Amino acid sequence: xxxxxNFVIVFVKKLNGNPRNxxxxxxxxxxxxxxxxxxxxxxxxTHALKDINIPLYEKKITALIGPSGCGKSTFLRSFNRMxxxxxxxxxxxxxxxxxxxxNILDKKVDPIEVxxxxxxxxQKPNPxxxxxxxxxxxxxxxxxxxxxxxxxDKVEEALKGASLWNxxxxxxxxxxxxxxxxxxxxxxIARALATDPEIMLFDEPTSALDPIATVNIExxxxxxxxxxxxxxxxxxxxxxxxxxxxxxYMYLGEMIEFDETDIIFTKPSKKATEDYITxxxx
Amino acid sequence: MAKKNPKISRALAKNIRRNFVERLIEIALMLSGLIAVLITxxxxxILVTESLPFFEAVSLKEFLTSTVWTPNFxxxxxxxxxxxxxxxxxxxxxxxxxxxxxxxxxxYLSEFASHKIRETIKPVLELLVGVxxxxxxxxxxxxxxxxxxxxxxxxxxxxxxxxxxxxxVMIVPYIASVAExxxxxxxxxxxxxxxxxGATRFQTAVSVVMPAATSGIVAAxxxxxxxxxxxxxxxxxxxxxxxxxxxxPVESAATITxxxxxxxxxxxxxxxxxxQSIFAAGIVLFIMTLSLNILGQWTRKKFTExx
Numbered sequence: 001x002x003x004x005x006n007f008v009i010v011f012v013k014k015l016n017g018n019p020r021n022x023x024x025x026x027x028x029x030x031x032x033x034x035x036x037x038x039x040x041x042x043x044x045x046t047h048a049l050k051d052i053n054i055p056l057y058e059k060k061i062t063a064l065i066g067p068s069g070c071g072k073s074t075f076l077r078s079f080n081r082m083x084x085x086x087x088x089x090x091x092x093x094x095x096x097x098x099x100x101x102x103n104i105l106d107k108k109v110d111p112i113e114v115x116x117x118x119x120x121x122x123q124k125p126n127p128x129x130x131x132x133x134x135x136x137x138x139x140x141x142x143x144x145x146x147x148x149x150x151x152x153d154k155v156e157e158a159l160k161g162a163s164l165w166n167x168x169x170x171x172x173x174x175x176x177x178x179x180x181x182x183x184x185x186x187x188x189i190a191r192a193l194a195t196d197p198e199i200m201l202f203d204e205p206t207s208a209l210d211p212i213a214t215v216n217i218e219x220x221x222x223x224x225x226x227x228x229x230x231x232x233x234x235x236x237x238x239x240x241x242x243x244x245x246x247x248x249y250m251y252l253g254e255m256i257e258f259d260e261t262d263i264i265f266t267k268p269s270k271k272a273t274e275d276y277i278t279x280x281x282x
Numbered sequence: 283m284a285k286k287n288p289k290i291s292r293a294l295a296k297n298i299r300r301n302f303v304e305r306l307i308e309i310a311l312m313l314s315g316l317i318a319v320l321i322t323x324x325x326x327x328i329l330v331t332e333s334l335p336f337f338e339a340v341s342l343k344e345f346l347t348s349t350v351w352t353p354n355f356x357x358x359x360x361x362x363x364x365x366x367x368x369x370x371x372x373x374x375x376x377x378x379x380x381x382x383x384x385x386x387x388x389x390y391l392s393e394f395a396s397h398k399i400r401e402t403i404k405p406v407l408e409l410l411v412g413v414x415x416x417x418x419x420x421x422x423x424x425x426x427x428x429x430x431x432x433x434x435x436x437x438x439x440x441x442x443x444x445x446x447x448x449x450x451v452m453i454v455p456y457i458a459s460v461a462e463x464x465x466x467x468x469x470x471x472x473x474x475x476x477x478x479x480g481a482t483r484f485q486t487a488v489s490v491v492m493p494a495a496t497s498g499i500v501a502a503x504x505x506x507x508x509x510x511x512x513x514x515x516x517x518x519x520x521x522x523x524x525x526x527x528x529x530x531p532v533e534s535a536a537t538i539t540x541x542x543x544x545x546x547x548x549x550x551x552x553x554x555x556x557x558q559s560i561f562a563a564g565i566v567l568f569i570m571t572l573s574l575n576i577l578g579q580w581t582r583k584k585f586t587e588x589x
Contacts, residue, residue, distance in 0.1 A: 080478055087396065112480050120478040126471045129493045138489075139479040191479065 029057035032229040033079070033199060036094040038105075040074055040253075043088025048074045050253045051093070055246075056199065061221060061230040063244035063261065065237055066276070070250040072233045076201050079104070079231065080118045081111035097198075116143070119192035120201040124208045125184035127176035127191075132159075132168050135176045135187055139195035154194050161227075162190035163220055182213025189220065200224065202232040206239065218243050237277065241265045249273045329565050336360075336558035345562060351525035351541075353556040360559055362566055364525040368535035369570075372446045372517055373510035375531055379450025380506055384457025385499070391458065392465040393487040407455045415452065419519030422448035427520065440522025440534035449516050453506045460505060464498020465491050497585035504578040508571050514539035538567045 033056040040049035049071045056062050064072035074083075081104065083089040094103045097117065104114045119139070127135050134141075136155045145151060155172070159165040164186040168179070176187055185205060192200055202221070206214040221230060221243055234240050240247050240261065247264040249256045249272075257264065257273045268274045275281045337345070340360045348361025387407070391400050427444035431437045437444075468491050476486040492499065514537075522534030523544050536544075542560045 082474060082478065085474070085477060112482065115478055115480040122471055122475060122478075124471060126469075126475040128472065128475065128490050129496075138476070138481075142476075142479060142481040142485050142489075188475070191475075195479070 029060065031098050032056045032058040033095060033097050035075070035078075036096065038075070038078065038093035038095060039091060040071070040078065040083070041090040043086065048253050049078075049091075052250075052255050054248050054255060054258055056229050056231055057246065058229050059225055059227070060245040061225050061232060061243055062246040062248065063240035064231070064233045064248050064250060065235075065240050066250035066256075067281075068235070069252075071253040072250050073203055075250070076203055076231060076233045077120075079199065079201055080115045080120050081105070082120070084111050116195060117197060118199040118201060119195060119197035120203065121185070121188050121192050121205050123204040125181060125188050127179075127184050127187050130176060131173045132176050132179070132187060133172040136190045136194050138191060143195070155190075158190040158194035159187075161193045161224070162186045163216070163223075164190055180213075182209050182216060185209060185213065185217060186220065189217070189224075193224075197228060199229045199231065202230065202234075204233050204235055207235060214239075237265075249276060251276070326568070329561050329568060332558060333561035333565055336555055336562045339555045340559075340562075349527040351536075353545075353559055358556070360555075360562075361527075362538075362563065364527040365536060365538045365541055365563060366566065367527050367529055368442065368517075368521065368525070369511055369537040369539070369567075371529050371531060371535065372442050372449060372521060372537060373507060375443060375446025376449035376453055376510045376513075377503075377506065379447050380453035380457055380510075381503060383450070384454045384502070384506070385461060387454065387458035388461035388465060388499075388502075389487050389492070392462045393483060393491060404459075407458060410452070410455045413452070415513065415515040416519070418448050418452050419445070419516040422516055422520035434532065437532050438522070438534055440520065440524070441532050442521050442535050443531040445516045445520040446531060448520070449510055449513055452513075452516070453509055456509055457502045457506050460502035461495070461499045464495040464502065467498065468494045497582045500581045500585065501578055504574050504581070508574050511567065511570055511574075512539060514543050518543050538563045542567075 035052050035054050038049060038052040039047070042048055052071075052075055054062070054064075054075075064075060066072050077083060078091060079095060083091065091105060093105070095105050096102070097104050097114075102109060104118070116139075128138060130138070133155055136158050137145075137151045140151060140154055156165060156169075159168060164183060167183060168174075168187075171178075176184065179187060185208075189200075189205075206217050209217065218239065221232070224230060225245075232240075232244065244261045246258065247261045248258040249264065249268070249270075251272060257268055257270045259268070264273060265277055268277060272281075345360055345362055347363070348359055349363045350359040350361050351364045352359045391403060395403065422445040423439070426448055427437065427439060427441065430441075430444055430447075431439075465487075472490055472494055473486055476490040481489070517537045518540040521536065521540065523536045523540050524534050525541065526533055526535040528535060542563055545557060545560045
């Protein structure tokens with residue numbers, strides 16, 4: 001029996017070693033969410049996204065890259081219905097959340113419920129004008145959670161998850177603004193983590209941070225993907241190459257190419273992608 | 283030997299003229315700034331020098347502790363407390379009306395109203411600021427007090443409740459406008475952060491936007507208090523000009539400003555102690571508003587937005 005198991009393991013390893021087989025294996029990843037023919041129009045009529053089909057695989061990091069204005073942030077923000085806050089935005093198509101196959105764009109689906117399942121970290125750290133503790137507890141508080149012990153536990157867990165606990169455990173009641181930029185961003189990650197989301201969206205989370213804070217956040221994301229699915233927008237191609245499992249290259253509102261990150265960065269199938277990756281353009 | 287270069291000297295001359303003009307402009311600007319400061323000092327100077335004869339006749343202890351203010355009576359008594367109590371009570375009533383109403387209006391305009399509604403309501407609200415206070419005074423006397431008397435028949439025609447409520451209505455636009463500006467200045471990223479956590483609009487407004495705008499909102503309240511303390515016409519018309527040491531809103535009373543205006547209208551002869559008393563009352567008023575201003579500065583420093 002053990003011999004048989006061993007054989008299977010060796011066989012699987014062999015399969016993984018072959019890049020072509022690896023794709024096949026990868027395709028067997030569990031699908032967490034997918035956009036289907038997603039179109040987006042801003043209030044001024046700009047057709048910002050055209051028929052976007054992108055899958056998100058469970059416990060993987062998917063990166064969106066492309067030049068400024070290509071619609072990657074717009075796409076990311078569609079995942080938690082951020083666009084609903086501004087009048088006049090129009091979108092159609094579907095974003096299906098698995099395993100329950102909920103179309104989160106459906107008007108019948110409560111955006112607040114969507115945001116509870118899919119949390120977001122923004123480009124600039126945006127802690128609330130509250131204590132460190134209250135910032136992390138915010139998501140639970142708005143859900144009506146008042147149990148002090150449960151909140152304490154969740155806050156500690158989230159801060160540990162965002163590797164901020166050791167730095168702030170003695171000053172949880174301090175105002176969040178007293179933290180450094182990198183710490184504030186990790187606080188925002190802790191805040192997003194505290195509600196146990198299924199997917200976390202990162203909108204250029206390190207573009208306002210120094211290199212050391214950036215490394216911290218990147219390491220943190222690799223740690224987080226053990227538990228949840230991540231979609232990240234980044235301007236930094238090296239960052240996408242370093243941390244993501246899948247990459248989508250977008251240009252002028254269209255998804256040009258989606259594949260495993262290794263493939264996108266070594267042998268993309270489209271010339272446009274290659275030009276962008278190699279820096280000939282963009 | 284230095285060689286004279288006419289070109290350079292002409293350029294220098296130009297430079298001197300330019301510097302001179304610059305200097306002139308600087309002085310002109312400084313002078314216009316100084317005018318406000320000088321006027322303030324002038325007011326303080328007049329208040330102090332004019333009230334000195336008053337304080338020679340009336341001891342500071344009597345002025346600050348006596349609860350009777352009867353400059354018109356045979357037996358004159360100068361205790362500022364009745365005027366202070368009237369001022370504080372009416373301002374307090376005004377704030378009870380204006381703070382919730384103004385804050386709610388500000389929250390609505392900043393967080394809930396669509397662009398179109400906001401652009402309609404704001405001008406109407408600002409119209410309220412333009413209404414002369416004498417109109418508000420008669421509004422209190424002839425409309426609000428009679429209505430209140432239907433609910434509470436023992437209410438005298440001159441009372442503090444009616445003018446207090448009307449003053450509150452008058453102050454609402456001040457609070458709403460300043461507080462709304464403060465809340466609108468809170469960056470959208472902060473709201474998006476709250477919405478992304480699953481907060482509702484109301485939760486976002488109350489638990490994130492308002493704390494972020496604390497300094498501006500407090501500034502709005504302090505502006506409202508100053509406005510209430512300084513308000514003259516409404517109370518002079520509708521509160522009855524009887525100095526009365528009471529905090530009971532259903533009694534009539536006089537405020538510091540109402541007393542000053544009644545004297546200025548000629549109830550007391552010029553030059554007497556009674557006349558000088560308005561300067562003493564003025565100092566009290568001045569100290570009250572000054573300390574409010576200082577409080578406002580302090581809160582602004584303490585709660586400065588750091589987003």
